Amino acid sequence: MSPHVAVVGGGLAGLTAACDLADAGLRVTLLESRARLGGATFSFRRDGIAVDNGQHVVLRCCTEYQALLRRLGTADGIAMQDRFRMPILTPDGAAAELARSAAPAPLHLATGIARYGALSVADRLRVLRAAVALRGLDPTDPALDEQTFGDWLARHGQNDATLGALWNLIAVAALNCDAAEASLALAAMVFRTALLDRADAADIGVPRLPLEDLHVRPAEKYLLDRDAQVRTRSAVRSVERDHDRFRLLLDSEELTADAVVVAVPPDTAAKVCPSQAGFSTRQAGGLGAAPIVNVHVIYERPVTDLPFAAAVSSPVQWIFDRTDVAGVASGQYLAISLSAAHSWLDTPMPKLREVFLAELARLLPAAATTPHSRFFVTRERRATFRQGPGSGRLRPPAATGIRGLTLAGSWTATGWPDTMEGAVRSGHRAADLVTAQLAGGARS
Ligand SMILES: Cc1cc2nc3c(=O)[nH]c(=O)nc-3n(C[C@H](O)[C@H](O)[C@H](O)COP(=O)(O)OP(=O)(O)OC[C@H]3O[C@@H](n4cnc5c(N)ncnc54)[C@H](O)[C@@H]3O)c2cc1C
Structure with a gap:
């Protein structure tokens, strides 16, 4: 019989890991504490209409999330712009827009910024100078994770106008954090990956379907079609090593598995995993919310x-x-x-x-x-999580100190901000690791 893998948490990270593991021919049980799957991405009905818990958006550079939708058969559920165009509303009624041209990167945004009516000509030049400097930053440099994006912008000549009409429009939406409090490493990652390095990366994709129909139910169906067990209302309280297997304690039962992917939020992951896993409640607390x-x-x-x-x-x-x-x-x-x-x-x-x-x-x-x-x-x-300075060193890799136990979640060390794309990438990484470990391969 093929090995049994338990995936704890039915958000996008857990769903992705479970789909990969089921495709690898493993027996999969997905355990979700709530009555519904989807985690931070869910829909509900209110007075006859479908409401999402919050508007979700992707960019063309979110390649793994879009690949997941293609796999689930719902790629058409995203309306993707042909070319990045951001309409801007101002309270005096004057409309502006930020758009890219057909030119290759990094020139694709130069004309758009040069014509950006929400900023004065002098401020547009300020923005262009800072964009050139931002493009030179290495988001993986740990020193960048110790600084705020706001301090860096101030050192590069930015003022309240450029912050309000440009940098924060993107930073706040992408990092759920004001530039003044955001990690420079994550900001550099976002601006380079989405706006500066590739011309088409920032094209905006907006769901045409409620999140429930876009990926939650399709992923559940994908799993059921592959004989995975999908269990809601099944909170896992702890995962324990038991010789060369794992024991999962639920409220009124125990399960055993050959490997476990823990894909729950950081505070729960720290509580559920044994201390030898190496992810502590102190680390989880540091990540905040x-x-x-x-x-x-x-x-x-x-x-x-x-x-x-x-x-x-x-x-x-x-x-x-x-x-x-x-x-x-x-x-x-x-x-x-x-x-x-x-x-x-x-x-x-x-x-x-x-x-x-x-x-x-x-x-x-x-x-x-x-x-x-x-x-x-x-x-x-x-x-x-709070995507501020120091968060990079608190994000754990997929591999834990225990072989066979891996972590997934948009808050793990994906290199991406806390997004659907990060969640999907983390799910793939955890599943790859588990598959390799069960096959007697990877040690870390
Ligand atoms: C309002 C809002 C707007 C957002 N906008 C965007 C956006 O525009 N673009 C974008 O890319 N991202 C956006 N995000 C972020 C994105 O939704 C998340 O990064 C991503 O969905 C997280 O997925 P996850 O699987 O890592 O975690 P989660 O979705 O948190 O999944 C964890 C799961 O574990 C379950 N769980 C917890 N404890 C247990 C337990 N003990 N046993 C079993 N299961 C347990 C939880 O119930 C949950 O289902 C937004 C988030 C919100 C909330």
Whole structure:
């Protein structure tokens, strides 16, 4: 009989690892503590419409996530831009945009920045000079992980205007962290990989389907079709080494496995794994957490033609038109995505309603005269880890101190920020390691 592998955690990392292991011919049991799979990516129904827990976006450089969708048969579920174009809304009603040209990297953005109307000509030159310097940074240099992106930007001549209208538009969304608090290593990775090194890398992809239909259910079906066991409401409390096997303790039963992939959030991973695994609660605590809040508004009539837009000089960060994805029959459903949302996380609904309806009215003139029929908020307190300085050295590799026990998750040392792409990459890495170890190969 083929070896049995338990995958603990049914988010994207665990789902990816489980798909790989099932394809490798191993017997797989996926154990998820909640009643549903998907982890940080899930959808629910509310008054007949499909709502995601938070707007998710990918870029063309997120190659492994897109490859997973192709494998699951849902690649068409992403509407990918032919060419990077970011519409920008300003409260005075003046629209701007940041776009790339057809030129090869790094010239592809030069014209876009030179024409970027949300900044003065002098500030556009400032941005171009800093972009050239940023392109020279090595994101894998550990010294970069000790500094903030904000300090680096200040040393490279950036001011409040360039921070607000350019650097933070991207840094806050990609790192769930203000530039002032973000790790320079992760920021350099994001800006180089997405914007500076390849011309098409930043093309923006927005789901056409709820996350549930995009990858959660398709991955579950993929696993069931390959005879994997998928168990929800199955929290694993601890994983113990038992001679050359593993014992997993659940609330009212025990399971044994030849290898285990632990793909749960950092604090749970530290609790569940034996201390010899080498990942401590202190490390997990150091990684911390950062919130994302989404404000959802359904207007009785359309108020914008834009599929999405970023906003400057406004508490609104990004707006997405979710009418079709959600199945809204009439009117327009807009979701405002608020990253690094510490100040909004515990703000009561009436206050959020007052602030964001007024802001939408300022940014989108038609919203000022269009009634809304629904307003609600989704709050994710621990959306990502805190991607600040020092986080790089706290992120563990897939291999632990125990052969046969591997870690996966967007918070592990993937080299990527805490994203769906990082989660998928970590799942592949953990599955490769387990497969090699079971075959008597890799030692680390
Ligand atoms: C609102 C929001 C917006 C986001 N926007 C984007 C975006 O635009 N683009 C992007 O790429 N990324 C985005 N992200 C980040 C992305 O969703 C995550 O990086 C990724 O989904 C994490 O996947 P994961 O599998 O590593 O972890 P998780 O999804 O956290 O999965 C861990 C799983 O383990 C389970 N678990 C916990 N304890 C146990 C236990 N004891 N036993 C069994 N199971 C357990 C959990 O229930 C969970 O299902 C966003 C996240 C949020 C919350």
